[in-house]
Amino acid sequence: MTSENPVFERHQTVYKTDTKFQLDTLSYQTQYVDIYFLRLAKLKRIVEAHGRERWDAVEVNGDYVKRVDRVLDVRQGELCWITGTIYMNMPLKPNVLDDIAKDHFISAPLPRQKYRDSEKDQIMIEDESGRLELVGSKIKTEDLVTGCVVGVMGTETASGEFEVIDMVLPELPDQNPRPIPKAPSSQRNYVALLSGLNITGNIHESIETHLLVEYLLGEAGGPEDQAKTSSISRLIIAGNSLSEPHAQATDDAAAVASSSRPTKSKKYGYDAASYNAKPTAVLDALLTDLCTSISVTLMPGETDPANASLPQQKMHPTMFPMVKYYTGSTFIPSTNPHACEIDGVRFLGTSGQTIDDVFKYMDGDDRLEMMEKTLRWRLVAPTAPDTLWCYPFQDDDQFVIETCPHVYFVGNQSEFGTRLTHGLNNQEVRLITIPKFSETGELVLVDLETLDCEVISFKSKSGVSA
Template identity: 40%
Template sequence: METVDDSLLSTPTHRDSQNPKFLTRQSTTYNSYDEDFRVKERTYTQQYAGLYFSRLVILRKRVLNAAIARWGTGESRFLSRIQSFPETNARSEAPTPHVPRVLDVQTAEVCFVVGTVYVDMPLKPNILDEVTAEHWIVAPPPREKYTSENDEVVLEDESGRLKLTGKVLRNHILVTGVIAAFLGVESNSGEFEVIDVCYASWDPQPPIPTTADDKYVAFVSGLSVGEDSAFDLRLQLLVDFLAGELGGSEDQSVNSKFARVVFAGNSVAKLKPLEDDKKGGGSKNKYGTESISYNTEPLQLLDTLLASTSSSVDIDVMPGDTDPANCSLPQQPIHFAILPNASRHSSVNHCTNPHSFEADGVRFLGTSGQTLDDIYRFVETDDRLEMAQRTVKWAHLAPTAPDTLYCYPYKDTDPFVIKHLPHVYFVGNQPAFETSMTKVSGGQTRVILVPSFATTGCIALLNLRTLECMPVYFKNLPNLD
């Protein structure tokens, strides 16, 4: 009998053996703050006026504090512009007075007022005009933008309205629903000539905990599962990448540092009726109306995808505009029964839209994109990153709700007010990846525009230690036929 060499059972000397075969997935402490966005009792008997009133009450003190800090001492850089107006009563040694009510503003008196912005736009759709219009007239195609030279900016509070004018307004992005303070002088015509604009103040932002290890949070939006069959390859590449099964040992070492994945809305394409139902072949239900059947394969594919991803990493699933959830903000979590396989995993977190959470002491806040898409229609600029930065400075996620954006008619509160300055603010389903660091009085926020994966094949990775953000692109293999 031959003796077996013991070296056959020894540790391989290949250079890859220096790396561990199985890496440990990084984890983080996690706290969800979605409770503020959950609707406990759904009643729709109240008017939307209570939402505007609550927004003004909540933000007025913060805006007033910022205005006093900015103008209360009568800074010379503003006084020189004030004194250039004729018939203006301004003294360099006196602080700028605050007028509590817009109707109490006196002509030629320097002051500042706080209120809710309303932008009167003639091109904005009006439901009353649509109802009273002749039925046989073909409706015009929807506009991409509703801005025009005839737009007027008005400031209002509980007492009334005050028309705002001035070249300074051109340098500020303003939409209906923003709470702000305006410094200026009322002219003889009754218009308030604006000299400067001020938004809400912030409490000091807590610092990011100091850590030695890199950990990443991945942001994915706009999967649109079921939209294109040729898209499945990129989906599989994404799942393998997040699971750490793509690339060599060095790539897997980096992928093991993915602590959480946030799916920011539009994970499934819009459900379409089956071909038979399109032709009028739907069956009658018990009410005598025709019921339509929809193809549920995209939901089943999404369920499989999320279950596979959640088996190796914690995930947050946010609803979006095309997902099976309520259409009005805040959107409630996707029901567990819609994703039965993924919901069995404790690593799956069904979230609201907007979504707020904390990971390793880093505070996150974000939406699935409807808020920014609505703002885009009512401003002249096409710079979506600047619009996202403005929402942070306004301290409000959705100022255009409920004017042009569907939302629940809150009576005594406004959950879209940003109470605490987040370290990271993300917006999903945007045309392209963009990021910047926005500085305000209380600290700074990393703003991230997460692109639609179905359109760009791109996801965003955020380093929790440094708040640096980078894109990762996935591309289909070329057709070799």
């Protein structure tokens, strides 16, 4: 082989999947209230440690700040601090009465982009003993959601509310050190992050998707591009690989619509005749092509054929008759959320539902800031089960982040974004929002040694497909 046609070998990495989000049994027979008790029991000790460090030596008018064990033990006029779970009483949040209205053919309100209403919202803290409303300028400036565990210092007012002076969070958990780089700096090792393929199954599937496959297989570009592609050891697809059912307009459906035959009466319930297998078949073929050369981790998303409740479990292998033979080697179907280690670098990510729901509680639009908040709350899905579907855990709240990741990603966002955030004990986390590929044509590369990010775009600047 001459130097004009070099051969590149793909970099290999050690990949370990964390089985934390895999469920052995799927049951809805228990109450959701257990999740909040489990969460508080797990995080209360951590929050109280931060509270003691911050407030034990605080003295006001000759009195030291006192710790109170239970919310209902707070006494009026006594300066103290308590630990509990936040509950946001927001009139604009979804209400079961809206569902009843739909059943009775009453026009229900349209879905809201935000639940926030600063004039009507109430912020409360609760534990196993009861609930107490939080007031004051300090608490009004904090971005909080239902489900996060905090410690607050203040005093009870004459009206029975708790005026907050200061607050502490669980903060980032302990982080394992990143491995020392072994390879020379010229030899990079990347992990590719992708989300929102939204495959429809049409014969005119987007050209960006075909260019993406060719690029990852090393069939596009010159030797320099192929050398870089060979340094991509793994592709993680963070949900929404298939489009929503109503968006899957196929040629067969168009033919039926244009047919002169009279339409059949409407059927209620599941109609097997309306099932369209083309999107899944196209995704199966795409994954099969990729898995011949690169390792792929596939996470389910909101529009994918998986359970809607978090944590979403692996998509069933029978839906992928070709790529399923690569399972365990280069094809790894996974859960959402997903946690893993790649050459000692810990990844944690979701397909976007968690941050999309947190977004509705806050005034701002900075998704990276919301991601940082979830890390400081130590909760990957803080709003579950209040406004985000999840399983009613009985033994352990699996959404509690026990080990701090090095890379924290969220898929299916409107645009790419990244920043570094740091913890109290020198933890360093790379935050990444992965854009929807069907809208932006962008692939994100993460350098395993430096955690630097790079975006590969498959669309021209003019917006025309490249």
